[in-house]
């Protein structure tokens with residue numbers, strides 16, 4: 451299908467010749483920003499509970515979570531014929547390498563699993579791990595997905611991220627040097643960032659050797675440090691409403707390198723987890739449909755302004 455952005459579905463369709471579905475797994479990892487290695491508070495926005503599908507429970511084996519995940523997706527979507535095990539909850543490289551190998555291998559041993567996607571922090575990787583991942587990608591698809599969140603150190607500090615942007619940049623570059631596909635996750639609307647700052651980030655992200663990106667509008671989750679801040683000082687936050695966000699992400703995509711695959715333009719979590727207002731309970735498919743419709747109305751596309759940006763710099 452001819453789309454106005456470099457879509458995740460077409461990336462995988464080109465790679466596998468068919469639609470693939472990610473199956474989320476909670477393999478019982480922790481995170482150095484929670485267990486005391488860096489801090490105990492975590493990132494101020496973090497609520498893993500809001501992102502974990504109900505079948506993901508660390509008490510269940512990786513195999514059981516994958517079987518239940520496939521069953522869930524087959525009932526709901528029926529379109530995928532191949533699956534990727536998505537190690538999603540917390541920092542999924544935050545264990546010694548021999549333990550990581552055992553965990554990932556449980557997924558790789560399953561015939562229905564075409565590969566693994568590993569979500570982690572950019573300060574939780576090293577060269578022995580990348581070497582191992584490079585080896586397993588001879589037989590399976592492998593992707594590392596980093597939480598970058600912002601390109602601005604002042605923001606990363608404010609949300610207690612525990613690493614700076616240079617760390618994320620290094621991790622992405624090193625991953626690319628090992629020939630491993632690499633994803634980046636970013637949040638739009640973090641406190642202290644103006645729209646101009648967020649749009650300028652497109653030029654920075656465009657220069658990174660990223661395969662995919664995921665964008666989320668800031669949503670404030672119950673029980674987080676950010677929820678406390680928001681309830682005390684709601685005026686310190688600019689939360690996008692849907693219409694404003696649609697135009698914003700299109701402006702952003704116009705400046706984004708067209709070679710980078712966009713996996714998501716926006717986040718979707720059950721409203722019961724939110725302190726901030728949900729977007730009319732819209733599912734992501736509907737939000738995406740509206741973004742694409744607006745792209746058509748504006749006769750624009752991902753990368754439309756990317757070359758101009760490069761010529762100017």
Ligand code: SF4
Nearest residue numbers: 481483492493496540
């Ligand atoms: S967002 Fe990720 S890195 Fe931050 S506290 Fe949560 S699990 Fe840790």
